[in-house]
Amino acid sequence: MAPRWPEEVDVFSVPHSRMKKLVHKYSDLITTTDFRDEDHLTTLLENLKNVFSEFKAHERIENMLIMKRLRIKLRAASVTSAAVCNCHSDNRLTDMLDLVLDGYRWTQKTERERQLYGRKLRHALEDFTQNFIPHMEEEEEVFQPMLMQYFSYEELKELKAKVIQQHCIS
Numbered sequence: 265m266a267p268r269w270p271e272e273v274d275v276f277s278v279p280h281s282r283m284k285k286l287v288h289k290y291s292d293l294i295t296t297t298d299f300r301d302e303d304h305l306t307t308l309l310e311n312l313k314n315v316f317s318e319f320k321a322h323e324r325i326e327n328m329l330i331m332k333r334l335r336i337k338l339r340a341a342s343v344t345s346a347a348v349c350n351c352h353s354d355n356r357l358t359d360m361l362d363l364v365l366d367g368y369r370w371t372q373k374t375e376r377e378r379q380l381y382g383r384k385l386r387h388a389l390e391d392f393t394q395n396f397i398p399h400m401e402e403e404e405e406v407f408q409p410m411l412m413q414y415f416s417y418e419e420l421k422e423l424k425a426k427v428i429q430q431h432c433i434s
């Protein structure tokens with residue numbers, strides 16, 4: 265299917281392609297990790313820590329560069345959008361990162377306890393993924409059209425370049 269927007273003004277697709285790769289990565293890892301094994305668990309936690317730190321950086325960049333500016337544009341046009349205001353309002357990423365960091369303490373416990381932690385982590389990751397994929401789709405399908413409506417083409421080109429640059433350096 266042809267992209268709906270010219271690539272040079274599509275601010276979400278490139279970062280989201282990276283985020284979706286990370287989702288696949290942890291989905292594979294979680295299914296192959298033997299939680300009874302301390303080294304397996306430690307390797308998984310290191311990977312998840314990096315993944316969720318990257319997700320948090322992604323969210324920060326979107327808040328700082330996209331949502332904040334979109335809100336200003338909407339306000340200037342006297343338009344209110346609860347979706348834009350609430351887009352990153354929950355603590356899902358922070359909670360996931362906390363759960364991952366908490367996992368290091370379980371590496372020192374019994375096999376049985378590590379398995380219990382693994383079960384909890386697996387469920388939390390599934391729940392997170394079920395929300396994160398639709399969240400990215402919402403940004404692509406709802407917010408990108410809003411950006412097209414309220415920003416000039418040149419503004420969006422510049423915005424996309426900044427978004428990509430920030431993802432590269434964070």
Ligand code: FEO
Pocket residue numbers: 280322323326352399400403
């Ligand atoms: Fe692009 Fe808010 O995740």
